[in-house]
Amino acid sequence: MSAERQPIGVIGTGYVGLVTAAGFAQLGSDVFCIDIDADKIARLKAGEIPIYEPGLAEMVAANSARMHFSTKIGDALARARLLFVAVGTPPTYSGDADLSAVYAVVEAIPAGSARGGEQGHALVMKSTVPAGTGASIKRVLAEQGKHGLCYVSCPEFLKEGSAVKDFMSPDRVVIGDDGDWAGDAVVELYAPLDAPLVHTDIASAEMVKLASNASLATKISFINEIANVCEETGADVVEVAKGMGLDDRIGHKFLQAGIGFGGSCFPKDVNALKQLAGNSGYHFQLLNAVIEVNELQKRRVISKLLKHLGSLVGVKVCLLGLAFKPNTDDMRDASSLVLSARLQADGAHVRVYDPVAEREARSLIRGVHFATDALDAAQGADAVVLVTEWREFLELDWAQVAARMSGKLVLDGRNALDAHAVAAAGLTYEGIGRGSLTSLSG
Numbered sequence: 001m002s003a004e005r006q007p008i009g010v011i012g013t014g015y016v017g018l019v020t021a022a023g024f025a026q027l028g029s030d031v032f033c034i035d036i037d038a039d040k041i042a043r044l045k046a047g048e049i050p051i052y053e054p055g056l057a058e059m060v061a062a063n064s065a066r067m068h069f070s071t072k073i074g075d076a077l078a079r080a081r082l083l084f085v086a087v088g089t090p091p092t093y094s095g096d097a098d099l100s101a102v103y104a105v106v107e108a109i110p111a112g113s114a115r116g117g118e119q120g121h122a123l124v125m126k127s128t129v130p131a132g133t134g135a136s137i138k139r140v141l142a143e144q145g146k147h148g149l150c151y152v153s154c155p156e157f158l159k160e161g162s163a164v165k166d167f168m169s170p171d172r173v174v175i176g177d178d179g180d181w182a183g184d185a186v187v188e189l190y191a192p193l194d195a196p197l198v199h200t201d202i203a204s205a206e207m208v209k210l211a212s213n214a215s216l217a218t219k220i221s222f223i224n225e226i227a228n229v230c231e232e233t234g235a236d237v238v239e240v241a242k243g244m245g246l247d248d249r250i251g252h253k254f255l256q257a258g259i260g261f262g263g264s265c266f267p268k269d270v271n272a273l274k275q276l277a278g279n280s281g282y283h284f285q286l287l288n289a290v291i292e293v294n295e296l297q298k299r300r301v302i303s304k305l306l307k308h309l310g311s312l313v314g315v316k317v318c319l320l321g322l323a324f325k326p327n328t329d330d331m332r333d334a335s336s337l338v339l340s341a342r343l344q345a346d347g348a349h350v351r352v353y354d355p356v357a358e359r360e361a362r363s364l365i366r367g368v369h370f371a372t373d374a375l376d377a378a379q380g381a382d383a384v385v386l387v388t389e390w391r392e393f394l395e396l397d398w399a400q401v402a403a404r405m406s407g408k409l410v411l412d413g414r415n416a417l418d419a420h421a422v423a424a425a426g427l428t429y430e431g432i433g434r435g436s437l438t439s440l441s442g
């Protein structure tokens with residue numbers, strides 16, 4: 001059997017699991033996808049994709065003959081040696097990662113059914129876990145008599161909205177192992193992608209993931225603070241970021257100022273790394289600031305609205321976009337959650353619209369009016385706030401928006417709109433960290 005076509009198991013069919021499964025199926029592997037959620041497995045068997053991720057449905061459909069769905073881990077153990085673990089590791093109240101789903105997988109492997117040694121099985125950890133988890137899991141496996149199972153750390157760097165593309169052309173593949181057969185088997189599995197490889201020990205691989213996300217989150221909080229200073233000094237953060245990004249050592253990416261980062265990874269991983277450091281007696285000061293800056297940034301729209309409108313009592317505010325970023329229906333730690341709650345607490349009436357995330361949002365955001373489209377959301381609004389930079393909002397006809405609004409204020413929470421187009425429609429534009437907009441409307 002050629003290495004890149006070895007069958008694999010993928011446990012957990014969320015974002016990471018499903019994209020990983022479809023990606024390896026595309027590369028030629030038979031993939032046994034396991035999930036304890038029987039309803040989800042039934043939907044997947046019927047060809048239904050439970051999440052919105054561009055290109056994923058097509059990839060699953062194109063490889064349906066190689067993708068097998070089941071609720072029984074035994075189905076994967078019987079056919080595959082490498083079992084990719086892609087279950088959730090949400091934060092707990094203490095800030096540690098909740099590893100109960102990971103340990104449930106370990107528990108679910110029946111003693112005797114998994115083979116150890118050269119011809120045996122290996123757990124390949126895709127879920128983000130604290131450094132040291134690999135060693136703990138190996139200890140538990142041994143205690144439970146599941147001897148010889150190997151462990152590999154293979155962190156995932158997929159971005160929601162471009163996860164399929166990220167899987168097929170990764171910036172790098174990171175594989176951490178104990179120097180046994182399993183690490184080499186994972187290296188071979190990824191070989192067709194021809195990506196730069198970091199083949200290292202387990203604890204270092206685990207740390208690469210946490211440190212990468214913390215670094216990107218730090219970059220965002222940094223540019224957000226620069227944006228806030230720009231507002232005080234009359235500079236335009238978009239110009240500043242352009243100038244900074246041309247320095248090769250800094251680069252343009254993740255220098256887009258806005259109303260804060262959200263999503264399934266950054267908030268969780270920054271907290272997890274801070275907590276991991278704290279548990280070992282190290283106070284990670286920088287990450288405390290990154291988190292605090294982000295929380296304040298989410299509320300920045302409120303102070304801008306107050307500056308322009310005086311009070312929010314009875315004011316009608318339209319939020320364009322709810323998802324934590326465009327091209328996803330993911331609402332986890334989205335800035336819209338904080339914003340909609342704060343606005344209502346201050347007495348505003350809130351109308352919202354998101355092209356994809358409405359279903360997810362309805363269970364999380366109460367008391368707002370869900371509009372049918374952007375223009376409907378702008379109906380009667382004193383202020384329109386761009387929360388998520390979906391393409392359709394960037395292409396809005398601002399004269400039509402202006403005709404629906406009762407006020408004139410447009411707050412661009414992502415610095416993504418064409419300020420001149422907004423101002424040309426007679427509206428007042430204000431972004432994050434940008435100059436006074438009276439001059440733009442002149």
Ligand code: UDX
Binds near residue numbers: 156263324
């Ligand atoms: C992130 C990592 O990029 C990915 O490698 C990891 O595997 C999972 O976490 P994701 O959460 O999908 O991916 O989104 P990303 O595109 O990184 O954006 C995260 C958040 O940062 C979004 O809320 C986005 O709006 C915000 N962001 C991003 C900014 O505010 N400014 C920027 O310049 C970039």
